[in-house]
Amino acid sequence: MKYHAFVLAFTLSCFVAVAQPNSDNSQYVSYKVQQGETVFSISKAFNVSQDELIAANPSLKAGLRTGQMLQIPAGANSQQEEQPSFLTYKVKRGNTLHYIAMRFGVTVEDILKYNPDAKKGISKGDVLRIPDKDDLARIKAQTKVVAPTVVEPTTTKHIVKPGETLYGISRQYEVAISDILSLNPEAGKGLGVGMVLQIPALQTQAQQPVQPVVDPNQAFDPGSFFVHLVESGETFWSLERKYNTTRQELEAYNPVLVEGLKTGLRIRIPYKSVPNFEVVPDNDSAFDKHTVVRGETVYGLAKRYNVSIAELKKVNPVLDYRGLVEGETVLIPKEDQKFVSSTPENPSTESYDDNSEEDNFRYSLEFSSEDMPAVCQPNPAARFEEYNVALLLPLYLPANDTINRVKVLPDPQSPDYEQQKQMMADSFAIREDRMIYARSESFLQFYEGVLVAVDSLKKAGMNVKLHVFDTNQSAAQVQTILYKPEFRNIDLIIGPVFPELQGPVAEYARMKGIPMVSPLSSSGNLEETNPYYFKINPSKEYLIQKTAAYIADEYFDKNLIVLSMGNYQNLPEAQLVNLTREKFFFSPYREQSKQVLFHEYNLQQEGALGLTRILSKDQENVFIIPSETEAQVSVAVTNLNAAAENYPVTLIGLSSFQRFKSIQTEYYHHVHMNTLSPYYVDYKAPAVNDFIRKFRRNFADEPNQFSFQGYDVGFYFMSALFNYGKDFIGCLPYHRVKLTQGEFYFEKVNRTGGYMNEGLFILNYEPDYTIRLKGTTGKSLYQYSETN
16 A cells, blocks of 8 residues: 555656746746756747747756756746646557547647647657646636637628629639628629629738637537537638638637647537538438437437438438537438438349339428529529530540541552552542541540430520530640630530640630539649639549548447558558548547457458458458559458458448459459449439430430430539529539439639539448448538429
8 A cells, every 4th residue: 555655656746847936036936847848848838938948047058858957037937827737648659649638638739738849740759748637627717718709890892893793703802602692682683783792801811800818628608619520631621611610710719720720639619600401301201200308419319220320410411510409300211211222233224214213212401592692593594595615525536537447449450450559549438337446435425425415405495505626635736726716605614534634724714714624534633723623523532531431430339450451551542541540539429339449450461361360250340451453452352252251341442443343243242342432323213214215315325434424514514504604603502403423512622722523422232232322422501302
């Protein structure tokens, strides 16, 4: 007993940092240096400069030592707050600030406050000063807090000139159309020349009022905010967009953000920023309704009703932003209605059912007419306009002409053979059975899909002219196209396909204010700087982020295994592992799930036999393969297929896995592969059957993935022109149309850039060799009912 008391006393005495008055000199206080401290951290703690500290302690020029007594200028100390007692912690491999904070019962902000160097990041071996949580709580309770102030917005006047539109004015002042309409409701009925608009003024750095100092642990009204855990890859812009707030407001609620946004921080988000959803089932019998009582959690409801957290969030979108609120009603999908649709792996050409019913798993997010700006109501006048659309594709027309030419030769038996041969030297005929240049085929299919969209819209009354240009995968050809007379009056540009050819066209589109669509490639980054650029295929980084979020929601309480084929740390797929680990360990549902099972297994080094030691027969074993090399993925999937004979196995695959030809498709079904993909064709959907019927009728052929994509891209953007006119960009959040293989939900990538599609399908390869659609992600906040 004495030994334990001695150890406790010794431990406490080692970790207490004392700042005592120096009786020999009333202008200074004495301070004993603690392990891990630096001159910089001490100067910050006592609000003195490093030069002042060194001037008072010349010995610092030789270095700082643990236990060294320093003289701190007393003038600075008068401004210093009371210091808590500390203990030290040596950072271990894989530690994050959030993990350390949770372990010691403090916040990330507390650690950063007393370890300023940690703001640059922490590494294995670093020594941190951790404030004692009880001592810190006592000091904070004595600290006077100041509530954040609301800053009244300032405005500027704008006089409408001939030809100006709300969208153009919103771009000029870099404000949202909805913000302009909130101050000028009459503008929603149309703009008149000379009309005076009040425009919300962007505050410059000089204009912004100084925010009052707010204690990071201020006791805000719990009903005024909820907590968000900052994840890797998040930015101020993404938080502002997601929660409809401003950086200034975030910093007012979270003063630590003045130092920057750090992964692992728990920050306050004002509740007023959460969208106000009204969810109305199209099929009421497909759902149960649950009234939330105090203490209930999303995790608890999912377990109680045997549904996934992802399914609860899908039909209750507000749960993507916050937890449950006592008294609210939550929709619970019934067991037999949870799945959206199921389609065969390889449907035959005769399997399309034109009279198939829509599945019952349907819901709508309704919003009142006031929520939609007047300019985004369908515009009858726009339907009488003529629209010009440019389609730039690598059709390789010269190559197609060449391969279909057949040299014409005279009859060798002719008496004047030599004379005829000389006369016919440059003669040729066209093949009767015309061939298509191989590199053209996919893009011709895309073109045919666009033609079906044009035909459908023309029959609906749209006056549209499609101008098709062959880029021939040539930069010189693209430059020539831009100078063609017919390009001067273009309202929408689709293409070029290849990012390396898009630069000149994107710059032309930016200068002229013309929406430009990148229809196929996920490469390139023109959306970062061009506000008129639309990328259809999401970037690889976005796919990885969403896949990690899906794993965290769906499998946080399972046995998660990273199955590597060697060193993957320098591969892009390493980010999937890092994000998944971060979300897995710090899942908001983790408190109710006591086991944390996360393993990394190197199949190349350790072999297949050792894998069984980390597999569970009673719990689902969820695998990630951090590779996009077909040979490596093939080896890994083959071994998982064997393991699935004796263990419950689920593979979370990247969308690229679906393109690997060397992997037998039945393996994906056997290991229950889940993947997030931008594409999915539901052959039971009426819109898909209607397109297939039209495609067959017009081209006597079966559509492929490029055909579906051509239709979707063409129909989506041209119907936006038709409904809202040439300034349709601001209305895309309200634009919902039925497509064949895509879900288009565009979000700005940054404050001044363009847009990327965030619509993804969650697909599950079933043991019965069907691919089941589990849901979608990335949906816009504003949606019409599926039955409208």
